[in-house]
Every structure is written in structure tokens, then in C-alpha cells.
Amino acid sequence: MSEMLVFVDVIVAPNAKAAAAMDRGGTQQQQYGQLSTLLRVHDALSRALAKIRLSFHSSSTAAQVQRIQGKTVGLLSAREAKVGEATWSTLEHIRTRVLESIEDGVVDSSDSQISIHMATRSVTRHISFLRSHYSPVNAILSEAASLGKYVPQIGVVGDLFPLNSMIVELASCLEEKLVNISKSFPDQAVGFLFLLNNLNFIRERLLFLFLLNNSDFIRGSPQTYSSLDVHVAALFDKVEGYIESYLLVSWAPVLSCLFNPTPLCFGKRHYSPLPKFESEFQKTYTTQKLWKVPDPQLRKMLREAIIEKITPVYRKYIEDNNVTVPKFTPQELQEMLQELFEG
Incomplete structure (x- = not known):
């Protein structure tokens, strides 16, 4: 002894x-x-x-x-x-x-710095440590909470684990910082991709850890969720929302070229908006092909969202206007979009 x-x-x-x-x-x-x-x-x-x-x-x-x-x-x-x-x-x-x-944490607001921020890696590394020592850390936090040294800021009914609150607090603080950083990019599309890369990384790490340690959570019924469950679900919604925002600022203007022809000039009676669309599409494609989205699943989601937004409208325009020799066929355009975000 x-x-x-x-x-x-x-x-x-x-x-x-x-x-x-x-x-x-x-x-x-x-x-x-x-x-x-x-x-x-x-x-x-x-x-x-x-x-x-x-x-x-x-x-x-x-x-x-x-x-x-x-x-x-x-x-x-x-x-x-x-x-x-x-x-x-x-x-x-x-x-x-x-x-x-x-x-x-600082970030160079250039196109080459839209990948995973160092603060994101630091926080998720800390969260991984906490989850790998879940039971002993939660016991320490429970004792600290009972003595008033730690006051959980986040919780839902039925969630008896103060460590859940600490993890969500860390993730929420990080996400707030990432949103602020995203606003420093001159190009809004770059800012949204920065957010997507980082929030998706956080979401995947939390989901991975959650699935590996499912037994650590109390689930009295299918309707009983921990604060971590709620937070991960909210991250899914945020990622989808930022994809929509990215499409709005990046590809909606390209698509609008087909419906907003420039005023007639130089005596031309028939103006085709197609060259303008082709030019804007080529410019956006060339730029974003060099942007980096490291997660394969997120990269796939983004490509599919762009293809779904651009290709049907472009195909309909080609058919409705009897364009026989377009610069890009709908199939070629789709294949080009599959090359985006390789870095």
C-alpha cells in the first residue's frame, strides 16, 4: 500500500x-x-x-x-x-x-489556402483524444461539474455526459472562427469552399468517432439524442446550405448568361447569348479546376450539384434553339465538370 x-x-x-x-x-x-x-x-x-x-x-x-x-x-x-x-x-x-x-489561427486569403485550416486540425485532434479516453475524462468532468469548476454550456434532455458538452463547445467555437476567416477571402466562392472543406472535415471526424464509440452514449429511446448527435446533424445541414450558397455565387452567374443577353449593338438583329455563356463557363472551369477539395465524398457532392444545376439547363437551351455545333456538347460539359477541385 x-x-x-x-x-x-x-x-x-x-x-x-x-x-x-x-x-x-x-x-x-x-x-x-x-x-x-x-x-x-x-x-x-x-x-x-x-x-x-x-x-x-x-x-x-x-x-x-x-x-x-x-x-x-x-x-x-x-x-x-x-x-x-x-x-x-x-x-x-x-x-x-x-x-x-x-x-x-490565421489564413492566407489566397485560392491556395482553402483546404483544412491548422486550427481545425488542432481542435479535431484534441476531440479525438477526449473520445479515445471518454470514460475517464467524463468522470473527471463530472466531478468538476459537481464542484462548480466546469459548467456545461450545451446539453439536451437525456444527455448525462458533460464531455459531450465540452466537445460541442470546442467544435462550435472553431466553427465560429472559420466563418469569420471565410469572410476574408475576396472571392465569395473561395470562402464558401473554405467553409465546406473545414466543416465537412469536422463533421466526418465527429461522425467517425461517434460510430466507433456508440456504446458510450445513453439512448433511452429512438427519440433520445445526445448533444453530439444534434450537433453532427446540424453540421450536415450547414454543409448542404453552404453548397447552395457556393452554387449561387459561383455558377448561377454563369448560367444567367443564357437568359440575359447583352443589348444589341453594331446593327446586329439576332444576338446569341451562347458565346458569353461559353466564355464564362470556360473561365470558371479553368479557375476552379485548380481549387482543392481533399475529401472525395465532398468533391463528388459538389460536382454532382454543379452538373445538376448547369447541364439540364444548357441541354434545353441547345435543343430549344437548334444549336447544331456548340462549343461544348452537354456530355463534354459534364465531363469537364467532373474534373473540378483536383487542386
């Missing part, structure tokens, strides 16, 4: 100074290594306490045994509380640094 208590003190002592070490340049890997050690020790102490209490839970237990049990439980409880405090402090310090990385 004494050796174990000494071991716990040795583990807690350096971690009590971990925050200062982190500020002096400790790597993110070192930070998570320190937190993992504390979580394992705290979990081991909690399990040991539960077993000791269960082993001696009997009214017929001798008084001497009860005294020994009481002393053992008291010693272990004190160490558990000590490790719990160190774990909470380390967790809070890492969370603070992750939030600071969101605020400090």
Missing part, C-alpha cells in the same frame, strides 16, 4: 508542474502523454476503491477489518482526489491552449 501511495505522489508531482513546462515549449505530444498518465492513474484508483468497498461491504465484517478498510479507503480517496485535481488542471490547460490556437 505504501509503495503504491508513493508511486501516486511521484506521478502527480511532475504533472502538478506540467502547465509551466508546457508554457516553456512542451510539445502537444508531451502534453497528451502527461494527461494520459494521470487519467490512467485516476482510473486505477477509482477501480481499486470500488473493489475495496465492495469486498468489505457486509454488516458482519469485524470491527478491526472495518477500521483497516476505513483507513485504506481514506488514503486512496485522498490520492484519488489529488490525482483528479492534477488531471483537471492539466486538461484545462490543454483546452485553453487549443482555444488560443483557434484565436491565433
